[in-house]
Amino acid sequence: MLFCAALPLEVACADVHLDQVELPLGFSIEIYAEDVKNARQMVLGDNGTLFAGSRKAGKLWAMTDADGDHRAETVRLIDEDLNMPSGLEFRDGALYVGAVDQILRYDNIEAHLSQPPEPVVVTDALPDKKHHGWKYLRFGPDGKLYIPVGVPCNICDEEGFGEIRRMNPDGSDMEVYSKGVRNSVGLTFHPENDQLWFTDNGRDMLGDDLPADELNHAPKSGMHFGIPYCHQGDLLDEEFGKGRDCADYTPPVANLDPHGAALGLTFYTGDMFPAGYKNRLFIAQHGSWNRTEKIGYQVLVLNVQPDGTILKNEIFASGWLQGQEVWGRPNDVLVMPDGALLVSDDLAGVIYRISYTQ
Numbered sequence: 001m002l003f004c005a006a007l008p009l010e011v012a013c014a015d016v017h018l019d020q021v022e023l024p025l026g027f028s029i030e031i032y033a034e035d036v037k038n039a040r041q042m043v044l045g046d047n048g049t050l051f052a053g054s055r056k057a058g059k060l061w062a063m064t065d066a067d068g069d070h071r072a073e074t075v076r077l078i079d080e081d082l083n084m085p086s087g088l089e090f091r092d093g094a095l096y097v098g099a100v101d102q103i104l105r106y107d108n109i110e111a112h113l114s115q116p117p118e119p120v121v122v123t124d125a126l127p128d129k130k131h132h133g134w135k136y137l138r139f140g141p142d143g144k145l146y147i148p149v150g151v152p153c154n155i156c157d158e159e160g161f162g163e164i165r166r167m168n169p170d171g172s173d174m175e176v177y178s179k180g181v182r183n184s185v186g187l188t189f190h191p192e193n194d195q196l197w198f199t200d201n202g203r204d205m206l207g208d209d210l211p212a213d214e215l216n217h218a219p220k221s222g223m224h225f226g227i228p229y230c231h232q233g234d235l236l237d238e239e240f241g242k243g244r245d246c247a248d249y250t251p252p253v254a255n256l257d258p259h260g261a262a263l264g265l266t267f268y269t270g271d272m273f274p275a276g277y278k279n280r281l282f283i284a285q286h287g288s289w290n291r292t293e294k295i296g297y298q299v300l301v302l303n304v305q306p307d308g309t310i311l312k313n314e315i316f317a318s319g320w321l322q323g324q325e326v327w328g329r330p331n332d333v334l335v336m337p338d339g340a341l342l343v344s345d346d347l348a349g350v351i352y353r354i355s356y357t358q
Contacts, residue, residue, distance in 0.1 A: 098135025272339025
């Protein structure tokens with residue numbers, strides 16, 4: 001199968017090779033939806049509609065599987081020409097969209113997929129810088145919407161950036177929850193204790209192997225994770241780290257592949273996979289863009305304890321990178337009601353469904 005997309009800095013066409021995807025014994029992968037250009041964060045509506053945002057395409061997608069065969073027969077474009085609508089969430093029948101400097105809301109969207117309503121601007125109190133300005137949205141157990149605000153640079157020290165914020169669903173009471181976060185494009189909450197976990201992409205231009213991407217754990221507000229002063233918990237920045245001490249900041253709970261671009265993540269709460277996968281953390285690695293030897297382009301699974309201890313970190317799905325040739329870039333992961341795991345691919349423009357059969 002050949003899927004094409006005109007995306008800067010990426011190949012023009014991605015030839016999808018499902019037979020090259022390597023999974024643990026008993027798992028299989030198939031296409032859930034295709035022609036979903038630049039598919040980024042996914043969210044499921046109350047009535048089963050799958051929504052996907054995009055970054056470079058400026059489009060919002062809605063996918064429906066009316067016959068229940070685990071493949072979306074309808075892919076609808078519900079809006080376009082938006083400002084990097086990468087981040088999505090769903091609450092009380094409404095689709096929330098993070099579009100750089102705004103949070104938009106499409107009310108009662110599943111009843112109007114053929115004629116979507118005009119969005120309501122929930123807030124426009126976010127910076128308008130596009131560099132690391134794309135969003136990943138997640139409602140927390142406290143009912144607040146959590147929003148990362150990346151730094152507008154490779155590495156810099158600018159007030160109002162490098163944060164994770166939260167606000168009420170109506171846009172009120174916006175506040176900073178965490179600081180020292182360079183570019184997080186993945187937030188999730190542990191199903192047992194409701195604590196926040198997030199990925200963070202490390203800075204560039206320190207070579208192939210420095211610094212590591214980070215997996216961070218933020219059980220409370222007010223924590224600082226080091227950026228721009230300290231990277232990976234133990235590496236002072238060559239410019240901004242002068243006079244600083246990494247011990248003054250919260251280190252990551254796990255260092256991930258340097259430049260592997262760890263993005264969307266989710267705890268597995270389904271019942272389809274073997275019991276050992278319950279509450280394990282899945283992370284999509286988008287893959288490196290400027291590393292001498294490419295790295296990432298896979299899905300990780302980590303055995304994470306509620307207290308933040310990592311017992312095991314292993315590759316769950318790989319094969320999108322063949323040698324130094326790339327045909328797919330995992331971006332986000334989502335657990336479906338039947339327990340299958342969806343993976344978005346913003347290069348091939350498809351959504352995969354990974355299932356388990358005894």
